[in-house]
Amino acid sequence: xxxxxxxxxxxxxxxLELGNDGGVSTNAIAEKLATKASSVTDMVKKLSEKEVVxxxxxxxxxxxxxxxxxxxxxxxxxxxxxxFLVEKLNFSWHEVHEVAEQLEHIKSAKLIxxxxxxxxxxxxxxxxxxxxxxxxxxxxxxKSLLSTLSKNESGICIGVDDSSSEFLQFLDxxxxxxxxxxxxxxxxxxxxxxxxSIGDKKLSISNKIASNLYIRAHTGQ
Amino acid sequence: xxxxxxxxxxxxxxxLELGNDGGVSTNAIAEKLATKASSVTDMVKKLSEKEVVxxxxxxxxxxxxxxxxxxxxxxxxxxxxxxFLVEKLNFSWHEVHEVAEQLEHIKSAKLIxxxxxxxxxxxxxxxxxxxxxxxxxxxxxxKSLLSTLSKNESGICIGVDDSSSEFLQFLDxxxxxxxxxxxxxxxxxxxxxxxxSIGDKKLSISNKIASNLYIRAHTGQ
DNA sequence: ATAAATTTTTAGACAAGTCTAAAAATAATA
DNA sequence: TATTATTTTTAGACTTGTCTAAAAATTTAT
Ligand SMILES: [Mn+2]
Ligand SMILES: [Mn+2]
Ligand SMILES: [Mn+2]
Ligand SMILES: [Mn+2]
Numbered sequence: 341x342x343x344x345x346x347x348x349x350x351x352x353x354x355x356l357e358l359g360n361d362g363g364v365s366t367n368a369i370a371e372k373l374a375t376k377a378s379s380v381t382d383m384v385k386k387l388s389e390k391e392v393v394x395x396x397x398x399x400x401x402x403x404x405x406x407x408x409x410x411x412x413x414x415x416x417x418x419x420x421x422x423x424f425l426v427e428k429l430n431f432s433w434h435e436v437h438e439v440a441e442q443l444e445h446i447k448s449a450k451l452i453x454x455x456x457x458x459x460x461x462x463x464x465x466x467x468x469x470x471x472x473x474x475x476x477x478x479x480x481x482x483k484s485l486l487s488t489l490s491k492n493e494s495g496i497c498i499g500v501d502d503s504s505s506e507f508l509q510f511l512d513x514x515x516x517x518x519x520x521x522x523x524x525x526x527x528x529x530x531x532x533x534x535x536x537s538i539g540d541k542k543l544s545i546s547n548k549i550a551s552n553l554y555i556r557a558h559t560g561q
Numbered sequence: 562x563x564x565x566x567x568x569x570x571x572x573x574x575x576x577l578e579l580g581n582d583g584g585v586s587t588n589a590i591a592e593k594l595a596t597k598a599s600s601v602t603d604m605v606k607k608l609s610e611k612e613v614v615x616x617x618x619x620x621x622x623x624x625x626x627x628x629x630x631x632x633x634x635x636x637x638x639x640x641x642x643x644x645f646l647v648e649k650l651n652f653s654w655h656e657v658h659e660v661a662e663q664l665e666h667i668k669s670a671k672l673i674x675x676x677x678x679x680x681x682x683x684x685x686x687x688x689x690x691x692x693x694x695x696x697x698x699x700x701x702x703x704k705s706l707l708s709t710l711s712k713n714e715s716g717i718c719i720g721v722d723d724s725s726s727e728f729l730q731f732l733d734x735x736x737x738x739x740x741x742x743x744x745x746x747x748x749x750x751x752x753x754x755x756x757x758s759i760g761d762k763k764l765s766i767s768n769k770i771a772s773n774l775y776i777r778a779h780t781g782q
Numbered sequence: 783a784t785a786a787a788t789t790t791t792t793a794g795a796c797a798a799g800t801c802t803a804a805a806a807a808t809a810a811t812a
Numbered sequence: 813t814a815t816t817a818t819t820t821t822t823a824g825a826c827t828t829g830t831c832t833a834a835a836a837a838t839t840t841a842t
Contacts, residue, residue, distance in 0.1 A: 345799065366820055379800055381821055386798090398807060398820060429675035439669045446667075448660045454650035566829065587790055600830055602791055607828090619790060619837060789838070794831100801826075808819070 342390075344445045347414050348373060349383050350392060351444075353403055354411035363400025412476030418444035419465035419472075420455050426466040427459060433466040434508035467508075468499025468518055468554060484557060486522065487532070487550035494523035495555035497538075502552040514543060522555065563611075565666045568635050569594060570604050571613060572665075574624055575632035584621025633697030639665035640686035640693075641676050647687040648680060654687040655729035688729075689720025689739050689775060705778060707743060708753070708771035715744035716776035718759075723773040735764060743776065 342350070352372045356364040366384070370377045388395040392407030403411060421443040425431040431439075453474075456462075463479075464470055470478040483498055497520050500507065511517070516538060525542065526535035532547035563571070573593045577585040587605070591598045609616040613628030624632060642664040646652040652660075674695070677683075684700075685691055691699040704719055718741050721728065732738070737759060746763065747756035753768035 343798080367818095375799095376801065377820060378802080378822080382799075425672070429672065429679055431671070431675070435671070439667065439672055442667045442669075446660070446663045448663075450652070450656070451646070451650065451660055454652070458650055564828080588788095596829095597831065598790060599792080599832080603829075783842100785840100785842075787838105787840070789836105791834105791836070793834080795833105796829105796831075798828090798830105799826105802824090804821105804823080806819105806821070808817105810815100810817070812813100812815075 341447070342392075342410060345383070346387060346390075346392075347410070347445055349380075349387060350403070350407055350411040351414045351418075353393065353401060354408065354415065357403060363402050365400045369401075409476045412472040412478070414444050416472040416474075416476070417446070417452055419469060420452060420459065420462070422465045422467070423459050423462045423471075424455060427462075432508075432512070433503075434505040434512070436466060437503065437505070464499075466518075467503040469503075482556065483554040485551055486524075486534070486536075486553040486555050487547055489524050489555065491524050491527050493557075494521060495557050496520070497522055497553060498556045499554035500552055501554065507552060510549075514545070515539065515541060516543075516553070522553075562668070563613075563631060566604070567608060567611075567613075568631070568666055570601075570608060571624070571628055571632040572635045572639075574614065574622060575629065575636065578624060584623050586621045590622075630697045633693040633699070635665050637693040637695075637697070638667070638673055640690060641673060641680065641683070643686045643688070644680050644683045644692075645676060648683075653729075653733070654724075655726040655733070657687060658724065658726070685720075687739075688724040690724075703777065704775040706772055707745075707755070707757075707774040707776050708768055710745050710776060712745050712748050714778075715742060716778050717741070718743055718774060719777045720775035721773055722775065728773060731770075735766070736760065736762060737764075737774070743774075 349369065352369050353364050356368050356372060360368075366377050366380045369380045369384075373380075384393060384395050384401050387393040387401075387407070392404055392410060393401045394404060395401045418440045421440045422433075422436040425436040425439060426433060462471060470481065472478040481498070484495075485501070486495075486497075489495065497516060497518055499518065500511070516522075520538050523537045524534055525537055528534070532550075533544060534547070534550050535542065535544050537543075570590065573590050574585050577589050577593060581589075587598050587601045590601045590605075594601075605614060605616050605622050608614040608622070608628070612625055613631060614622040614624055616622045639661045642661045643654075643657040646657040646660060647654060683692060691702065693699045702719070705716070706722070707716075707718075710716065718737065718739055720739065721732070737743075741759050744758045745755055746758055749755070753771075754765060755768070755771050756763065756765050758764075
């Protein structure tokens with residue numbers, strides 16, 4: 341069994357490993373968890389004892405198979421709870437993360453399996469992130485940033501890179517939600533801002549926004 | 562804000578105060594929480610600092626108004642989650658307590674209010690215990706132990722005193738569930754065992770069983 | 783009312799998780 | 813390559829919540 345704190349470290353390392361290849365650095369973990377490097381070193385030793393990470397002093401850490409399984413299960417719980425909050429309790433997507441951070445640590449295999457069934461075995465959370473299955477596997481969906489599309493190309497909005505409450509509320513205000521079709525009407529060379537159509541509306545969005553929206557390419561039609 | 566441990570102490574004192582009148586003893590709290598008296602003394606001082614209990618050395622503790630509110634809210638969450646687990650996730654009543662012990666500490670007012678709504682504002686949990694409202698008030702329902710009924714009297718089974726997993730599973734095996742009408746067919750002087758009818762079945766149950774089942778008196782009919 | 787038994791508190795210790803400050807190792811730069 | 817800057821680890825301390833053992837207060841029994 342793992343403590344709440346251990347689970348949070350494993351999850352942080354899990355997320356950092358997806359971006360990086362090679363070991364995850366002490367500082368990176370410290371930053372992600374808003375803690376100090378010295379605390380990370382202490383915890384990493386404990387996790388190494390428990391055989392969930394590989395650790396060599398001064399070279400970062402990597403998850404073992406076991407560690408990856410544990411971490412993926414925490415992520416699975418986090419995302420299933422987020423679906424629950426949005427689908428069943430009328431939370432909006434910018435309100436769920438904080439509560440899911442707590443719920444992800446509830447220990448009960450039956451709970452999470454029944455929740456999964458109750459929700460209809462969802463594959464993605466409210467932010468478009470994939471939900472790992474019972475074995476911790478998640479299928480990667482082909483996706484690209486909106487900012488990489490060219491004029492007249494279009495796609496379906498399927499996720500966000502930044503899922504901060506502020507960004508999500510901004511998207512709400514603009515009427516940008518997952519599942520909607522977006523077409524690039526024009527691209528401004530000066531600042532890389534975009535003129536897009538979404539639903540029946542036309543919007544102008546900055547490159548920063550476009551670099552935080554994931555799109556499933558929408559060939560033809 | 563209160564820690565998980567503080568919430569557990571407050572809840573324990575809350576439950577003990579309902580049985581007792583006058584202060585709750587250090588030992589009683591220690592036993593309920595399966596901890597040591599010395600630990601209780603330490604925590605009680607902290608709770609006293611935080612103004613959720615009144616504490617005089619060697620005289621037990623009592624909850625303040627604030628303390629009672631906090632405790633009742635934890636109980637409210639515990640019972641609402643138990644309803645959720647049984648009604649929505651197909652848990653049986655003997656499986657919910659352990660998970661609810663964890664879920665009761667999740668902090669989010671919106672979560673619990675929406676859960677309440679989602680469940681249709683239930684008034685009782687799966688064991689027949691009342692669910693405190695937002696202000697911590699619970700309405701007491703008139704109830705008596707099955708063991709206090711006389712021959713030919715009957716009532717509706719509305720709760721259990723012992724809600725241990727073992728007892729609940731025993732009741733399942735015998736087909737005794739909340740909401741069923743029970744009639745005393747006969748009472749054995751020798752050991753106070755009862756012959757009862759429940760649904761269309763007849764059963765013989767010991768006095769110990771009858772002393773753990775709550776009945777709403779069922780006058781006439 | 784004294785003595786004995788019980789309950790409660792204190793004193794001191796420990797594990798988990800964190801922190802600051804300083805030392806050591808590694809990486810970057812001149 | 814020698815020096816400087818950055819990263820990482822160590823050493824020591826602190827908080828929370830717990831424990832054991834011993835002292836103090838209270839209750840019960842003689
Ligand atoms: Mn989240
Ligand atoms: Mn998410
Ligand atoms: Mn319960
Ligand atoms: Mn209950």
